[in-house]
Amino acid sequence: MRSFGLISIRSMVAAVGMATAMTLSVSASATPGVSDREILVGTIQDLSGPIAMLGTPVRDAMLMRFEEANQAGGVHGRMLRLAVEDAAYDPKRAVLAARKLVQRDQVFAFLANMGTPVVMATMQMIVDSGRPHLFPFSPHELTYTPLHPLKFQMFAPYQDYMDAAVRHMVGANGYRQTCLLYQDDDYGLEVMKGVEAGLAKIDMALVERTSYKRGATDFSSQVARLRAAGCDFVVLATVVRETVAVMAEARKIGWEVDMLVTASGYSAQTHELGGDAVEGLYGVTVLPHPYAEGADPALADWIDRYRARFGVAPNVWSAMGYTIADLFIQAADAAGPELTIEGFVSAMASLHTEGDIFGGPAYRFSPDDHLGNRYGRIAQIRDGRWEVLTDYVD
Amino acid sequence: MLRRMITFMQVLVSGFATGCIYGLVALSFVLIYKATETVSFMQGELLMVGAFAVLALNVGAGWPLWLAALCGVAGMVVLGAVLERSVLRRAIGQPHLTAVLLTFGLGMMMRGSVTTVPAASHSMHRLPFPFAGETLTVGPVPVAAEHVAVIVATVLLAAALTLFFRHTRAGLALRACSENPRIASLMGVSVSRMHTLAWALGAGLAACAGLMLAPVTFVHLNMGLIALKAFPAAVLGGMTSLPGALIAGIFLGIAEAIAGLMLPEGVKDIVPYALLMIALLLFPSGIGAAFARGGARLAR
Numbered sequence: 001m002r003s004f005g006l007i008s009i010r011s012m013v014a015a016v017g018m019a020t021a022m023t024l025s026v027s028a029s030a031t032p033g034v035s036d037r038e039i040l041v042g043t044i045q046d047l048s049g050p051i052a053m054l055g056t057p058v059r060d061a062m063l064m065r066f067e068e069a070n071q072a073g074g075v076h077g078r079m080l081r082l083a084v085e086d087a088a089y090d091p092k093r094a095v096l097a098a099r100k101l102v103q104r105d106q107v108f109a110f111l112a113n114m115g116t117p118v119v120m121a122t123m124q125m126i127v128d129s130g131r132p133h134l135f136p137f138s139p140h141e142l143t144y145t146p147l148h149p150l151k152f153q154m155f156a157p158y159q160d161y162m163d164a165a166v167r168h169m170v171g172a173n174g175y176r177q178t179c180l181l182y183q184d185d186d187y188g189l190e191v192m193k194g195v196e197a198g199l200a201k202i203d204m205a206l207v208e209r210t211s212y213k214r215g216a217t218d219f220s221s222q223v224a225r226l227r228a229a230g231c232d233f234v235v236l237a238t239v240v241r242e243t244v245a246v247m248a249e250a251r252k253i254g255w256e257v258d259m260l261v262t263a264s265g266y267s268a269q270t271h272e273l274g275g276d277a278v279e280g281l282y283g284v285t286v287l288p289h290p291y292a293e294g295a296d297p298a299l300a301d302w303i304d305r306y307r308a309r310f311g312v313a314p315n316v317w318s319a320m321g322y323t324i325a326d327l328f329i330q331a332a333d334a335a336g337p338e339l340t341i342e343g344f345v346s347a348m349a350s351l352h353t354e355g356d357i358f359g360g361p362a363y364r365f366s367p368d369d370h371l372g373n374r375y376g377r378i379a380q381i382r383d384g385r386w387e388v389l390t391d392y393v394d
Numbered sequence: 395m396l397r398r399m400i401t402f403m404q405v406l407v408s409g410f411a412t413g414c415i416y417g418l419v420a421l422s423f424v425l426i427y428k429a430t431e432t433v434s435f436m437q438g439e440l441l442m443v444g445a446f447a448v449l450a451l452n453v454g455a456g457w458p459l460w461l462a463a464l465c466g467v468a469g470m471v472v473l474g475a476v477l478e479r480s481v482l483r484r485a486i487g488q489p490h491l492t493a494v495l496l497t498f499g500l501g502m503m504m505r506g507s508v509t510t511v512p513a514a515s516h517s518m519h520r521l522p523f524p525f526a527g528e529t530l531t532v533g534p535v536p537v538a539a540e541h542v543a544v545i546v547a548t549v550l551l552a553a554a555l556t557l558f559f560r561h562t563r564a565g566l567a568l569r570a571c572s573e574n575p576r577i578a579s580l581m582g583v584s585v586s587r588m589h590t591l592a593w594a595l596g597a598g599l600a601a602c603a604g605l606m607l608a609p610v611t612f613v614h615l616n617m618g619l620i621a622l623k624a625f626p627a628a629v630l631g632g633m634t635s636l637p638g639a640l641i642a643g644i645f646l647g648i649a650e651a652i653a654g655l656m657l658p659e660g661v662k663d664i665v666p667y668a669l670l671m672i673a674l675l676l677f678p679s680g681i682g683a684a685f686a687r688g689g690a691r692l693a694r
Contacts, residue, residue, distance in 0.1 A: 047509060047515070048505065048506060048509045050615075052515045052615060053515060053517060053518070053614070053615070056509075056512065056515045060512075209659065210654075210659055211659065211660070213663055214619075215616065215619040215620070217412050217415070217607070217610055217611050217620060218408050218409065218411075218412040218647070218650070218651055220404055220405045220408035220409070220651060220655075221405050221408075221651050221652070221654025221655040221662070222654060224404065224405055224655055225654070225655060227401075228401065240518065241518060241611060241612060241614070244612075245610075245611070248527065248538075249408075249538075251529075252529045252536055252538050253404060253536055254536065269517050269518055272520075273520050273612055275527060276527065277527060311512055311513075312512050312513055
């Protein structure tokens, strides 16, 4: 009995010692996704769904930036690895993807999750698991407000910059009858709120508004309706294809009206597909499109490298993906060699950048404000390409 | 007043053209359903793949557009036949759901294969039709050339299909097979060959619809979404009537466009479906059957 008791006490001591040692070793390497050699970052993209055209270049450009950083020795000696899950813009698949990335892959942070439905379905789960939720492609306020230590955003909500852009356009061009054509979903409604708020500030109101469902093919009735209302300025809450279709319809019926499209319609595709019909279209842009023609040497070199790596020319989404990955690297670098989530988010919350090779804005994060940029610029299609007309308007 | 009339006519023509495309896709649904009793949920994907095939031959391989279009559609006909021979045939004798799910799966595979081509998944594309972007004026009404092209092409295709079904051996055999496969096979018609033919034609028709849609909405991954509108047209047409499907498609296209112009904002999206419900209440077996009955009554 005595010996048994002794053994028991010894084994208990040993067990407690082991448990303590394990706890210590766990807390020493408790930062998920971070080892001595590697930082694993997760992203939920759309590579096969309705916005795969956005998701693919974003993923490619993030990979490219990570590969470049790795070739340059990584971040404090750690290689960056991107774990990509395809949710195809489907919230149900996104939840599974987020769970996999958190539990099985043990990623350090989530970067550039694609699409508002995806983000709304997964964001809470991600921050509850203690992972930073960085720069999702969802211009929704909830991605940075109310202030949360783990949420950071660089894309302003449509509401914010469309408010400013509409006021600027009306002020500069003296429009009297502003109208709106919007996609009948969260995106369109968000833009509508911004346009209404902007007009209210200058004591005006929308004269006519008309909507379409995603996937619509015919815009003749909407354009006829806007024309009948006597609009002299039409704001488009459309994406590329609809923008071209609406402009073409207006030109077909001989209606020369100024139109302004949100950043979702600001794409090189708009003038490539629209040709003459979209000449003169105004657009809001946050990052300029990386045109090869007339690019400065740094940008031209980047375009060449992108082309060599992926076999296609980069677009504005590639520039966004690259910028997002770059911001992550800057913050991880600033967090120092002992990378923890607390250290990383505190570095992120004081990150200030000074523009980039694309001509993007300077991002300013602070402990009280996790939205890096609030403003857009006005651009116009002239001679078949987007020309930026203004600085960031507020 | 004149301006209003002109606007009305413009919207009517646009709606008619859109309706023609709905109608063609609906035709492909019905063609397959009639012959094989399978609802194919991959028609949207076939349409998209067809348009991409033409694009690949034209832009990728540098073939002239007419040749690319011809070979692209022919390629899709072959693809339809191959899919029937290799996969869909195995669903015969199984519950209906098997075939439906099979078409779903095949559609996803087609979509997946297109996304593996970076150039296809990165952007939208245009087919360089000579008339794209041109505007014609019919009297005082400006009309988009692509809409006229869509209408003309639909009329030609409908005429070709009518000739095929009325005056060729294969067409008659396919009709016989759709009416009663057992008796058709007793008469020496090979039912399995007719199934292959139905899938091949269905795929070819979807590809034609894709070609027509290309100048209107460009070629991109989601262009097949139009099948969501075409399916109600097929149901409205009665699922078994080819002219019914075409007419129902045109009807939905026009109803949608006119509702957008005339009715209060927000109502237009309900209109096609409300009409669909009313029509199904009044004509439970579809517009096609109602027309046929009306015709028979007149003949009496």
